[in-house]
Amino acid sequence: MDVDLRPVRKLRESAAARAAVGPILEAVCASPADLASLRVVCDWIQYKQNFREPVVGRPVGDTDTEIAFDLRRCGDLDPEHLAARVKQALSGPGDQPGVALEPWVTGRDSCIWRFNQLYWQALSGWEQATGREYEQSLPGGESDARNAEAARELILELFRIWDELAARRALPEELYILELGVGNGSQARTWLDEFLQLDRRHGREYYHRLRYLMGDYSPHVLDRARQAVAHHSERVSALVVEATRPSVTLGFLAGKAFLVYISNVYDNLPTDELASIHGRTYQVETQAYLAEDDADRIARQLSCRRDELVTLIDRLLRIGPELLSEASPGNCADPGQAVAFWQATWEALRLRERYVPLEGLDSYQITPTLTGEILRPLIEGDGDVRMHVSNGALGSFTGTLPLLHPYGRVQCHDLFLTSSQQYRTGFYGPGKYDGSVVNWVNGPLLQLVASRRGFGVEYTPFRQRPGSNITTLTAQARD
Ligand SMILES: C[S@@+](CC[C@H](N)C(=O)[O-])C[C@H]1O[C@@H](n2cnc3c(N)ncnc32)[C@H](O)[C@@H]1O
Known part of the structure; x- marks a missing residue:
């Protein structure tokens, strides 16, 4: 089992970061996972708003698995919760809960960039709602x-x-x-x-x-x-x-x-991300999703069924909050409610990830005129x-x-x-x-x-x- 502790500075600076390492390893070793094909990665995700759960599993090709921990948030989990999260993260790709908003795609093609663009296109609605520039x-x-x-x-x-x-x-x-x-x-x-x-x-x-x-x-x-x-x-x-x-x-x-x-x-x-793991190069593929509880809460907010959410989110991204309130008044009665829907979705949005072997750096296009070579x-x-x-x-x-x-x-x-x-x-x-x-x-x-x-x-x-x-x-x- 490889253990990759990345937040080097934080391990020196933060007793909480150091204290999280022991229980994490304990929970991993106590899990039924095949430790020989497991990589453990610990990060310190400094962004309070981000796309990751504190514990996530990522398939590496067809056989191996990476389990990733955010030391910042794992320090707050008691051993029981940590063990449950580890079990969930290692439960395998066929058994991932939540509502997927897109198929598996490369990082640059994820719908997070449509959200990003919407933010700049409809900035004033967002700023009015937060009261912040x-x-x-x-x-x-x-x-x-x-x-x-x-x-x-x-x-x-x-x-x-x-x-x-x-x-x-x-x-x-x-x-x-x-x-x-x-x-x-x-x-x-x-x-x-x-x-x-x-x-x-x-x-x-x-x-x-x-x-x-x-x-x-x-x-x-x-x-x-x-x-x-x-x-x-x-x-x-x-x-x-x-x-x-x-x-x-x-x-x-x-x-x-x-x-x-x-x-x-x-x-x-x-941007995409690439990784080198055990001498092999992988592309990180992502899939945006909402956790079950979040999807239920947002669906209630919109008076819609959970299976209608994906269509409404896609419509929001295509036409923006103002037009959405005109097109779907039964879900968002006014632009303010459409912005509230947008903000709730964005806050809840997560990315799952998997490592897919890359054929070769020379066949990977960074831009239309530049290869991965x-x-x-x-x-x-x-x-x-x-x-x-x-x-x-x-x-x-x-x-x-x-x-x-x-x-x-x-x-x-x-x-x-x-x-x-x-x-x-x-x-x-x-x-x-x-x-x-x-x-x-x-x-x-x-x-x-x-x-x-x-x-x-x-x-x-x-x-x-x-x-x-x-x-x-x-x-x-x-x-
Ligand atoms: C974080 S703001 C920075 C604004 C300003 N330069 C500053 O430092 O305060 C990012 C700016 O880049 C623009 N932007 C983001 N992605 C872009 C893209 N793909 N093409 C053109 N403009 C983009 C946004 O609309 C926004 O105005």
């Missing part, structure tokens, strides 16, 4: 995108490049800046306000040549952001952009963008590991690099892992932030991919807020 659930309680000092630093660096290009008569007339995933527009406003002030002092009239493009897939979010920068409206355009495929809308920008700015977006894009040095040959593929982030990143002017850069504040070793010692998602999904981003993989395309990637801690988990990625063409 989305920013309050980001790391630190507000977005680092508003940090004026960070914006000034970037702008002054741009002025330096533009002055040099102007001296060589090589500065284009239009100076393009692109922001992807604009949220409430705070970053754009901070950035443009600072730009105007610094430009007045600098005296080169760059502001009048500026074209600030705001891209987001949510028209609702774009509207909000547009209002936040109404006083810069002549310099700003808002575009509906799918961040994972920027070239579809932004091809006209190829070779022109001096800065592509992205914050707290990559951790919000769809590039993962080989990160995932193979160094023991068991499970990692994010960050498919959405990679699609976005590789689609963005060609948009850069030769002196341009991508700057991205986000939750990046900066070494693949970290996957062996911690949990990096998925978790839930209010109504959206969060997964840390596989930084070494982005670095590798950029390097093959002639770009250097640097990771630095977000200087303006020491101690935060946010890391800044800067990507530029190598000289």
